[in-house]
Amino acid sequence: MMRDFTLDIYRELLETLQRQGYALIGYADYLKGEWRKADGKNFVILRHDVDAKPQNSLKTAQIEKSLKAKATYYFRIGKESNEPEVIRAIAALGHEIGYHYEDMSLCDGDADKAWSHFRTWLAYFRKYYAVETICMHGAPTSKWDGKDLWKKYDYKSLGIIGEPYLDTDFSDIFYLTDTGRCWDGYKVSVRDKIPGYQDEWTKKGQTWHTTGELIEAIEKDQVPAHVMMTTHPQRWTNNRCAWYKEWILQNMKNIIKRILLWKTKN
Numbered sequence: 001m002m003r004d005f006t007l008d009i010y011r012e013l014l015e016t017l018q019r020q021g022y023a024l025i026g027y028a029d030y031l032k033g034e035w036r037k038a039d040g041k042n043f044v045i046l047r048h049d050v051d052a053k054p055q056n057s058l059k060t061a062q063i064e065k066s067l068k069a070k071a072t073y074y075f076r077i078g079k080e081s082n083e084p085e086v087i088r089a090i091a092a093l094g095h096e097i098g099y100h101y102e103d104m105s106l107c108d109g110d111a112d113k114a115w116s117h118f119r120t121w122l123a124y125f126r127k128y129y130a131v132e133t134i135c136m137h138g139a140p141t142s143k144w145d146g147k148d149l150w151k152k153y154d155y156k157s158l159g160i161i162g163e164p165y166l167d168t169d170f171s172d173i174f175y176l177t178d179t180g181r182c183w184d185g186y187k188v189s190v191r192d193k194i195p196g197y198q199d200e201w202t203k204k205g206q207t208w209h210t211t212g213e214l215i216e217a218i219e220k221d222q223v224p225a226h227v228m229m230t231t232h233p234q235r236w237t238n239n240r241c242a243w244y245k246e247w248i249l250q251n252m253k254n255i256i257k258r259i260l261l262w263k264t265k266n
């Protein structure tokens, strides 16, 4: 079996994008329109959700730095993600740091409590980096949708300029995610999906399963010019033992997600 989701193939993916003329940028760069200055060329927003194993994120951050690419890393508050040394190191490499929030789940759906909790933790992450963007952590097992907090409160009042699920123009930006440890896992994802557009993309055949297939599509110019690519660095490793563990775990998770999705539909 040819191993996918290794750091080697991640590097190859980025190198292929650069060869095809894509600028690799962070989410705040996109919002501020900095990519346009690069004579309106193709770009990919590199978004990383640091759900777990922060050390793996340091590795992808180093690869990106070596390619002069910029990315955005969203950290959660829990120990599984929130590793101050890693946050500092990734910021020092020139990447953007953001808050991967899940305050509604942590506060049992109480919006007032969640808003206070959100502000406390935003201030915490701002000790390491002048955080400008935030991104929902969409745990499939939580009954709360983190974005519901914004029905009552406004993150822009705190100097936050954007949230990928809410401030990205998906009529212009094509979305790719490694959710489910493949590139077409949105089919089984409960929350990491783009309603309305994803069906259209699928109809056009813009769907790939393995990273190898995705790389081939990039080389053949089958991937749109403006893209947001979400990856979870905990999945990407060159270490064989960790790789097999992640592979088995994710296959199990995908089965559970299919059941959850079936339950919400029925």
Ligand SMILES: [Zn+2]
Pocket (backbone or CB within 6 Å): 049, 050, 051, 100, 136, 137, 138, 139
């Ligand atoms: Zn997440």
